[in-house]
Amino acid sequence: MVTEKLLLPAPPIRSGRQFPAHLRRLVHTHAFRLAALYFVVFAASVLGVLFFVYWTSADFVERQTEATLDAEITGLAEQYAERGLSGLVQIVAARSAGDRGDANLYLITGPGGQPLAGNIAAWPSGVPARPGWLSFTVASDASGRVATEPARGRLIIIPGGYRLLVGRDISDAAAFRDRVKLTLLWSGLVALGVGLAGGTAMSRNLLRRVELVNRTSERVMAGNLSDRVPVEGTSDEFDQLAINLNRMLDQIERLMTAMREVTDDVAHDLKTPLSRLRARLELALLGSGAAAATPAQSEAIRGAIDEADRLLATFNALLGIAAAEAGAGRDRTEPLDLAEIARSAVEFYEPVAEEQGFELSLAAEPAVRIRGDRHLLSQALANLIDNALKYAGGGDVQVGVFAADGHAVLEIADRGPGIPEADRESVFDRFVRLEPSRSTPGNGLGLSLVRAVARRHDAAVSLADNRPGLRVRLDFPLLPA
Amino acid sequence: MMKLLVVEDDRDTALYLEKGLGESGYTVDRAGDGRDGLFLASSGGYGAIVLDRMLPGIDGLSMLSALRAADIHTPALILSALGTVDDRVKGLRAGGDDYLVKPFAFSELLARIEALLRRGATAPAATLLRVADLELDLLSRTVRRAGKPIELLPREFRLLEYLMRNAGHVVTRTMLLEQVWDYHFDPQTNVIDVHVSRLRQKIDRNFARPLLQTVRGAGYCLRAPD
Numbered sequence: 001m002v003t004e005k006l007l008l009p010a011p012p013i014r015s016g017r018q019f020p021a022h023l024r025r026l027v028h029t030h031a032f033r034l035a036a037l038y039f040v041v042f043a044a045s046v047l048g049v050l051f052f053v054y055w056t057s058a059d060f061v062e063r064q065t066e067a068t069l070d071a072e073i074t075g076l077a078e079q080y081a082e083r084g085l086s087g088l089v090q091i092v093a094a095r096s097a098g099d100r101g102d103a104n105l106y107l108i109t110g111p112g113g114q115p116l117a118g119n120i121a122a123w124p125s126g127v128p129a130r131p132g133w134l135s136f137t138v139a140s141d142a143s144g145r146v147a148t149e150p151a152r153g154r155l156i157i158i159p160g161g162y163r164l165l166v167g168r169d170i171s172d173a174a175a176f177r178d179r180v181k182l183t184l185l186w187s188g189l190v191a192l193g194v195g196l197a198g199g200t201a202m203s204r205n206l207l208r209r210v211e212l213v214n215r216t217s218e219r220v221m222a223g224n225l226s227d228r229v230p231v232e233g234t235s236d237e238f239d240q241l242a243i244n245l246n247r248m249l250d251q252i253e254r255l256m257t258a259m260r261e262v263t264d265d266v267a268h269d270l271k272t273p274l275s276r277l278r279a280r281l282e283l284a285l286l287g288s289g290a291a292a293a294t295p296a297q298s299e300a301i302r303g304a305i306d307e308a309d310r311l312l313a314t315f316n317a318l319l320g321i322a323a324a325e326a327g328a329g330r331d332r333t334e335p336l337d338l339a340e341i342a343r344s345a346v347e348f349y350e351p352v353a354e355e356q357g358f359e360l361s362l363a364a365e366p367a368v369r370i371r372g373d374r375h376l377l378s379q380a381l382a383n384l385i386d387n388a389l390k391y392a393g394g395g396d397v398q399v400g401v402f403a404a405d406g407h408a409v410l411e412i413a414d415r416g417p418g419i420p421e422a423d424r425e426s427v428f429d430r431f432v433r434l435e436p437s438r439s440t441p442g443n444g445l446g447l448s449l450v451r452a453v454a455r456r457h458d459a460a461v462s463l464a465d466n467r468p469g470l471r472v473r474l475d476f477p478l479l480p481a
Numbered sequence: 482m483m484k485l486l487v488v489e490d491d492r493d494t495a496l497y498l499e500k501g502l503g504e505s506g507y508t509v510d511r512a513g514d515g516r517d518g519l520f521l522a523s524s525g526g527y528g529a530i531v532l533d534r535m536l537p538g539i540d541g542l543s544m545l546s547a548l549r550a551a552d553i554h555t556p557a558l559i560l561s562a563l564g565t566v567d568d569r570v571k572g573l574r575a576g577g578d579d580y581l582v583k584p585f586a587f588s589e590l591l592a593r594i595e596a597l598l599r600r601g602a603t604a605p606a607a608t609l610l611r612v613a614d615l616e617l618d619l620l621s622r623t624v625r626r627a628g629k630p631i632e633l634l635p636r637e638f639r640l641l642e643y644l645m646r647n648a649g650h651v652v653t654r655t656m657l658l659e660q661v662w663d664y665h666f667d668p669q670t671n672v673i674d675v676h677v678s679r680l681r682q683k684i685d686r687n688f689a690r691p692l693l694q695t696v697r698g699a700g701y702c703l704r705a706p707d
Binding site: 264271272274275276277278279280282283286302305308309312313316319320323332344347348349351352355373375376378379382386389 | 668
């Protein structure tokens with residue numbers, strides 16, 4: 001009896017957080033990677049150039065300030081060496097006189113910190129009295145209102161607790177630096193935008209042509225052998241690639257056509273004599289009256305006809321494999337329910353199976369769809385069931401149809417002797433039969449056809465141990481529902 | 482007497498067909514190429530045409546297309562050495578009514594020709610098929626023999642339907658395989674025989690006169706006993 005279980009599809013497995021599928025696909029495209037790489041390199045070089053410009057302009061101004069102050073301090077130090085502290089105070093007082101304007105900032109303080117001379121009113125607050133370079137702020141009253149301006153200066157300790165501060169108002173330099181910063185920031189942003197657009201455009205253009213090649217080869221593999229990659233006439237590397245690929249496709253098409261013609265010719269030229277042979281034998285049987293064959297002769301003639309038929313069956317099987325391998329009639333493929341094909345085949349073999357002491361059953365998930373050729377798939381499955389009935393001796397023969405990992409799986413498992421691991425590859429070759437005595441009827445072509453049909457459907461065939469028995473599994477590309 | 486046209490360039494095969502069909506009670510005209518075949522077929526009067534696919538001059542499929550274009554619909558059986566499903570589909574598309582791969586058993590050819598000849602004869606609209614006391618109702622999908630209901634599986638129902646539509650004539654195993662299961666390959670094992678014997682169990686057991694006969698070397702025949 002056909003027992004059929006309907007298996008419900010397993011609920012989809014959800015992992016905690018998943019990258020959206022289309023984003024994942026995008027990240028995996030070469031176009032995306034190329035654009036990203038281009039952008040990173042471009043951004044790095046633009047940032048490098050901008051930093052260099054910033055450094056050489058803004059930093060240079062600061063160094064200029066320091067150099068000027070150093071020169072001033074050297075001059076004051078000479079005066080101090082010549083004329084002592086009072087001379088120094090006089091000079092500073094003289095230089096501090098009048099409008100401060102663009103001049104340097106000076107301040108000399110006594111041992112108690114009281115200002116002795118200079119154009120800064122008091123020691124700037126919060127500035128430590130350590131010798132060396134320091135930044136501070138000074139009050140400016142230039143426009144009548146009090147504001148603080150940034151300044152940079154150097155502190156010299158004079159023996160006796162005196163301190164000399166020489167500095168410069170650097171508000172102009174700071175303003176300049178801010179301007180440079182702003183300019184560079186904007187030009188940087190614009191450059192990065194241009195880089196991003198350029199990278200995308202470049203990789204798009206490059207990969208558009210790769211994509212053209214891809215699409216064409218897909219169409220060719222789908223059976224449209226006369227399709228060719230478009231040549232754009234730019235005679236660049238891509239055109240060269242297209243031309244070479246097209247030549248290759250021409251050759252493949254020629255070979256396929258030749259193969260078909262040879263197969264057809266052989267079929268015609270060998271089958272015609274076989275037809276005649278068979279026809280003459282049948283005519284001999286048809287004879288009546290004086291021409292009638294004796295019972296013994298009739299028996300011999302029937303035997304000869306059977307022999308001719310066996311020869312023919314082998315021959316037809318070979319031609320069938322050749323045709324399947326050549327991919328003839330790929331245009332006949334259609335969306336199919338694998339379970340439907342399995343159900344039909346199981347139903348077909350079930351009475352024979354039962355008669356021979358087997359329990360043939362089907363476990364099929366609904367809606368396992370593939371794209372394929374119904375006739376070839378039925379024949380392949382029939383060969384597999386037939387093999388199981390021939391070699392397993394009895395017990396369960398289970399046909400399974402289910403979806404797993406994006407594959408549509410068709411599985412036939414028996415409880416027979418199985419196939420030793422070492423022989424699992426060779427059984428697919430033509431005329432290979434593992435039985436040394438060859439006592440079971442068969443031509444050793446059944447599994448060859450299965451493999452040819454599998455290849456034609458981009459399916460993987462695998463043989464496994466069913467502990468005990470043989471498990472044949474075909475993994476087809478699953479057609480999305 | 483029914484007239485048949487055989488268009489075949491191979492002399493041996495043509496003679497064989499002529500002789501075999503002659504002994505089966507048909508008058509046979511022969512044509513050796515597509516041109517002659519087209520000429521003879523156009524003049525009409527044939528019950529069926531047996532046509533080789535590969536012919537000198539006009540090939541079989543072109544000849545058939547030309548014939549169909551001329552609105553002549555004599556049933557045609559195409560003979561061919563090419564046996565893939567593809568070739569078969571092409572043949573049927575060109576206007577063929579049946580397709581037989583060479584070499585073939587004569588009984589197979591005969592059974593198919595006879596099926597073609599009676600295709601027009603049976604009323605397709607019939608919803609109740611009857612052979613002796615066996616009745617098959619296509620609407621209610623039920624089968625009765627001598628008024629007693631018989632339970633059949635869907636596939637057995639279709640098998641019986643086909644046998645009853647061809648009642649009184651031989652149907653071969655290949656015809657059953659193609660028509661009932663739509664399989665176009667040789668299953669190697671005696672699968673069909675087992676199906677038929679199961680059906681026979683259901684319709685003939687417990688009845689004095691069996692209806693379903695095995696015809697040796699040919700196939701099966703469902704017929705009312707004489």
